[in-house]
Amino acid sequence: MGDMKSVALWRRKSLSKLSHAASGLAGLELAEKPALVEADEEFATSGVKLEKHHTCCHGCYNNCPVWVYTEDGVAVKIEGDYDGTLTKGALCTKALNQLHLVYSPRHILHPMKRIGVRGGNEWETISWDEALNLAGEQMALATKKYGPYSIMVGAGGGGTYGNVFQRVTQDAIGAPVCISGGGCQCYLPADCAGQWMRGGSNNRHEGNNAREMWNAWNPAMECVVLWGAQTSASGAAYAARANADMRERGVKTIVVDPYFTEEAAKADIWLPIRPMADIAMLLGWFRYIIANKLYDEQFCKYWTNYPFLIDPDTRLPIKAEEVWPDYVNPSADPNDVYDTPAYVCFDARTNSIQPFPYTLPENSPVDPVVFCEAEVNGRMCKTGGQIQWEACQEWTLEKTAEVTWVDADTIERAVRLYATTLSGIGTGQFADMSELSSNFIFGTMALDMLCGKVDKPGVVLTEQKPESRHTTRPTHFWCGRPYQETFGVGWTVGLTKNENLRRSKAAVERWNEKGVDGLAKQKEFVAYQMARLGSDHHKAVHQWQLNELAPVRKALLVGEPYKISVRWEQSGNKYCVMSSGEEWNKAYSTIDFCIHQQPHMTSTTFEDADLFLPTQEWLEFEHATEMTTQFNQTYMRKQVVHLGETIDPFILVTQMVDKLCEKLGGDDKVLCRDFQFNGTYRTKEDIYPQWAEMFGVDDWAEAVKHSEDHTLTVPIDELYQFYQYLDIVDDGLPAGFATLSRKCEPYVTMAVMNGHTGFPYNFPYEQTGPQGEWLEYDAVCTYREQSENMLQDDKEYPFYLTTGRVAHYHHTTLRNAPYSRELMPVPDVRINPRDAKRLGINHGEWVELSSRRGKTRGRAYLTEGVRPGVVMMERFYFPESYDGSQKNPTGGWRQCNVNLMARDDVVNPTFASASWRGYRVNVVKSEKPEGVWTEPEEFKPFMPDHNVECNTQEVFHHA
Amino acid sequence: MPRNCLVINLDRCTGCDSCIVSCKLENSLPLGIFYNRVIQVGPTGQYPNIERYNLPVQCQQCTHARCVEVCPTGASYRDEKTNIVLIDASKCIGCQYCLYACPYGVRSFDKDEGVVKKCTLCQHLTAKGKEKPACVHNCPGGARFYGDLDDPNSDVSRELAKYPDECIHTLGAPEGEEPLTRYILSPKYATWKELV
Structure with a gap:
């Protein structure tokens, strides 16, 4: 790529080449030849190198196994692997369309810097050196000026390769603000x-x-x-x-x-x-x-916390020692490492409250009553089961x-x-x-x-x-990352308080030994954790290191509680997957510098990005652990092709933090530089030995060259493991479950404790409510309706909106896949024919939907599959809106975007989940919006382009 | 002579359109040209007392193929070796009589090339008996089967053998076409609708 200063529209490929691509290029012509079966012989003599590669799809999270055929290094065919335990050869349109995505003229192959104004859509190609320098400088500038909290990360599924690399990157630099269209709203x-x-x-x-x-x-x-x-x-x-x-x-x-x-x-x-x-x-x-009485009484009595009597003030199960201070718990660990508490129940044998130690059911000293209330220490207390019963009694x-x-x-x-x-x-x-x-x-x-x-x-x-299966009392930490080992922060469920404290102190000590003030480092980490916006109200956002959405938008707009200066967006298209697009658009305009990393440009690039860093499509991306498992099989994810200078996102985030540290003057200028390596790597060479070991091959780079299937398979007989809780473990007791009580907890004690102090995320520190108070989260299933629901009489917004999935698209991906778009060019608004008739709307006509927050359009799809009064619509955006052929290019997220009507101003108390569905709308007849392609021929500019730099080397190598 | 065709089990079909995209990629079909489509039949009735099914449709390999009969040049023909209906593009003059004669709407006219195209049962893959058509291979529901109706050990015969007669259907044949493609639809999911 020579002419560095040329203005590029997506990629420097001429339109004549695009139209050539549209009529079918070298690779795909193969299939048109009368017989691929004859191809074997034909290729043997033609000198064309035909290869077959085993890998797995990353069109969604399910990682279906595939075979990919290449011809002289160009991928020409993808087919399902018959040996997939569940798939048995199946592949959906998302997987098949990878051939069009990886060779899409919209797949960006070089870093690009915006020239001119945001939204002007003019870019110049720059080198990776220049790109990293620019990003590093901007992040360092923000850090020096406003502190590390001023760097915001955007996460999310669809086009990204997991979330671990984003989380450890935040941890490394100490940047607490991360938002996702999913996360609190998904999983x-x-x-x-x-x-x-x-x-x-x-x-x-x-x-x-x-x-x-x-x-x-x-x-x-x-x-x-x-x-x-x-x-x-x-x-x-x-x-x-x-x-x-x-x-x-x-x-x-x-x-x-x-x-x-x-x-x-x-x-x-x-x-x-x-x-x-x-x-x-x-x-x-x-x-x-x-x-x-259709429930399993024995299981409830001995394997759930339903029979535990609950303190009406703390809402926590009462422990035996709270009633009988001298009680000796027969199941307690004499070494004070593993925690097996004894609780209090109402015993049917003695008709009285009794200690309820953890034992095998047949050894239990009590016959606990599941649904009852009883007096404990002078107060009437209900069992967990009773609380659920009262919540459902009516x-x-x-x-x-x-x-x-x-x-x-x-x-x-x-x-x-x-x-x-x-x-x-x-x-x-x-x-x-x-x-x-x-x-x-x-x-x-x-x-x-x-x-x-x-x-x-x-x-x-x-x-x-x-x-x-367990050999000791099962324990559980909320994620696989070593926060307790590194910072001494967080509680391992199943260990005693003293053991958790010992581990915390040991971590502090390890810092001290390295000459760093361990306590100060721990406090710095906890301050970073608690700086997550909205986490004082909704403390479970810490589970995935996320933030409540609306407070982030507010921080962007008003700079409170802290200024956010750099946005490092690592997901596809936030405008498509989140509510309040117009408000976000205003909020993002306050950002000093926006970096967007993705394989393809999206509305986010068009509207907000100053720097675009091209990551790899899945045929270019290799990995051993990240998104490689389906059911009982783990696949070797192989790099089948590599175009231009696209980069593995795991390497990209590592190189970026290296550059930030360099600009700041050292690794010690960030929270914990090395924490990032709990999930990322600097170069392929650094990680290959680990991957090779996992798959039992001598050399990863050699192994991926062969047309061999390296799949690791757990035999079915070993996969299905039952009655694990009954295994007798080293304390002579049944293993039980990795919960606080060692039993199933349908009365969700953890939710109560999380509301009170932020437990288990910041132990030994506490995060209380905004005024230092305990917040009370539901512990059992309790009746709630959406704030806007169908029981309300709402003349202004008489319909109710729900959404659903379609098989053709995952999150914001594939809207530039021509073979998907010609089948589903725009989102359907599914509406009952009786409603449509009343409104004078025919099948296939355009309609406008509006809520109290925004409006958008879609195409009516009349079906008795939805109830009268309900409409259903799938999210969408239009990458053609910023195609070079458009007279008035736009970001393509306003025309048909159901989420413009959604809301994040009222959220679930525990998880801060916003409502991407379940609200009131109105529907009226409308017109087709501008800048939207609906006819198959219109998608020609999205057809693949094989005339690119194929099979280039990785950008970053081991020094 | 073999009677090679597709059998499609609608009890297993999820209407995901994978067969369409598999076919288009395998046969390098231009935008707007399709060898197969998936029609949603229904929901019929009134919410919530409704039923529906997905109906993938492609060349039905008729025993009495009207497309062959009306073709003025012999471009639409029955292959002597395989006994299936094919198009010889070199003989096609683009008159499109066959499009009108076919009651199932499964032929497409490629404007750029000036010829009619249709499903070949992926002859380039299946001719030697080793591989399956792309739509069959990749079908997510495992709903599509390919083989010879007269061979009791073929995939199609074995799948059909699992179901009683009341579950096995063919598209209507207004002119006695006798389409080979069989559809399986169990009444517990939906009632078969005569659409042709």
Whole structure:
């Protein structure tokens, strides 16, 4: 690339080359030849080098295994791997379209610097040296002027390769502000619930949980509840395949969804619920199961914390020592390392309150009553079970039917089928994107616990793989990163307070030994943690080191509580995945310098970026651990092609922090430079030995050259591991669960403690509420509605908006994939034909939607699949809006962006989840917006360009 | 002669359109040209008492192929070796009679090349009996099968054998076309609708 000062529109490829690309180029012509089968012979004599490479897709989080064919180094075909345990060769459109994304004329291959004004869309290509210098200087300037809190990181799925590299980068530089369109709105609540309630995984279909329903080898499951889970869209290949196999095996499905999804259409029982009435439905199920004694009483008594009596003031389970100070807990660890508390229950044998030590059920000195209240130390205390019962007591079938708009008989059939079979609840992400996130995930997990659907064949809540079995009392730290070892901060659940304190002190001591004031370093780290905006109100944001969204926007606008100067955006397109786009647009304009790293430019680049750093598409990206596992297989993610100067994001973030330290005058000028290496690496050479060892090969670089399948497979017999909690471990007791009580905690003690002091994130320090007070988060599933709901009479905004997934796109990706766009060029607004008729709207006509916060447009899709009064729309943005052919280029995020109507001003108290769905809207007829392509031929500029610098060397090498 | 065709199990199809994109990439089809489409049939009824299914449609490999009968140049022909209906692009004059004759709308006219195109059952992959058509190979639901209806051990025959007659359907044949493609749809999911 010679002419360094030329103004580039995306890439310096001429239009004539683009049109050439559109008519089909070298690589793809192969397939047009009459027979690929003859190709083997043909190639053998033609001198064209034909190779086959095994790797895995990264079009979403599911990592489906693929074979990629290259011809003289150019990828020409992707097909599914028949040996994928679940996929059996399946691939969805997202995976297949990688051929068009990696060779897309929009895939940026060199760093670029904006010239002219933001939004002017003029760029010049610069070298990596210049790019890193510029970024390093700007970050150093901000740090010197305003401190490290002034560097903000943008995280999120879709086009990024995980989140670990972002978190350790924040930790290294001490920059607390990180926001994500997902996170608090996607999976963080489930991650917490899994850990807090059972010390392990959760019930989400995403994330390799809930796998027992796909157990075709020793099938036990009779029924699965798919609650707001569009598995065939979110797991378009592997889950669709596995679900089809599951249904064929005769597993019954209960689908709870307001929309008639693929899953609903094939369900044995569909509960067509009023959108966001899920908490009422859950409480109806709780009541029915408890009132009809369909729960697993033995499991509740001895393996959950439901029988524990709860202190009405602290809302915490009362420990035996609080009642009987001289009580000697027979299960306590004499070494004071592992924590196995004894609680207080009402004992049916003695008709009195008694200490309830942790033992095997048959050795228990008490017969605990699950649902009751009793006097303890002069106060009436309820059990955890009683508190859940009182929260659901009024939810008779009739009332549940009235509030959820599903008839009582159908609800009863569903709950009976669920409660009387080997079954479990698998959930989708929908409730995370709402104020109800904690209520929903706590409720669904607790229902399975109430029914004893835990850690046994035929249920959802299982912990798998041999390494999940324990030999000591199970413990749990909320993430895999060594905060306790490095900074002495955080609580390991399952260890005693003294042991946690010892570990904290040891960490401080290690700093002291290195000549650094350990206590000061610890305090610096804790101050950085607590500086996360909104974390004083919503303390579970620490789980993923995130911030509440609205306070970040406010900080950008007013500079309070601190100035944010540099934005380092590492996700695709925040304008598409978050609410309040116009407000963010204003807020981001206050940023002094914005760096955007992605494989493709998005609205974010167009509107805000000053520097664009090109990262790799998945055919260019190699890794051994990050996004490489599906079910029981771990794939060697191989770099099949490498274009221009694109870079591995793990290397990029490391090089950037190196440059920042250089500009600041040393590694000691940031919070903890080396902490970044808990997930990142400087060059490939640095990490290859680790990866090679993991896959059992001598040399990674050699191994990836061969057309060999290096997949690591856990044998099925070893994958499925049940009854782990009953293993007798080294203290002579059953292993139990990695929770505070060593039992399942459907009464979510951790949520209560988190609200009070920020536990477990900042121990031995406390983060209380804004006025130093304890905040009280729900501990059981409690009735809530969205602030804007369908029970309200709202003449101004008579419709209710919900959203759903489509199989074609993941987050903000693939909107520049021509073969997807010609199938789904714009977002559908799904609306009931009876509503449409009333409004004079025909199928395929444009409509405008508006909420109290914003408006947007979409194309009407008339379907009886949605309830009258409801509309459903998928998020979207249009990369063609800043195509060179547009007369008035724009960022492409205003035309059809459902999130412009969404809200982040009211959020879930625990998890700070904003509402990307579940609010009131109005719908009127409208016109097609400007700058949007809808006809197949219009997408020609997005067709692939093979005439690029193929198979270039990595930019950064070991010194 | 073999009766090679696709069998599509609608009980397993999720309407994800992977078959369309697989086909387009395998056959380098231009934008706007499709050998197959997926039609959503329904929902019929009134919310919430509704049903629906996805219907992927491509060349049905008719026993009495009207497209072959109306072709003035022999461009649309039945291959002697494989017994399947194909198009010889070198003989196609772009008159598009076949588009009108086909009751299923599965042929496309490529304006740039001036010829009609359609599904070849991926002859370049399947001719030697080793590989499957791309749409079958990659199908997420495992809903698509390829093979000879007359061979009881073929993938298509084995899949059909799992289902009673009431679950097995063909598209309507207004002129007695006798399409080979079989669709499996169990009444517990939805009632088969006669659309042609």
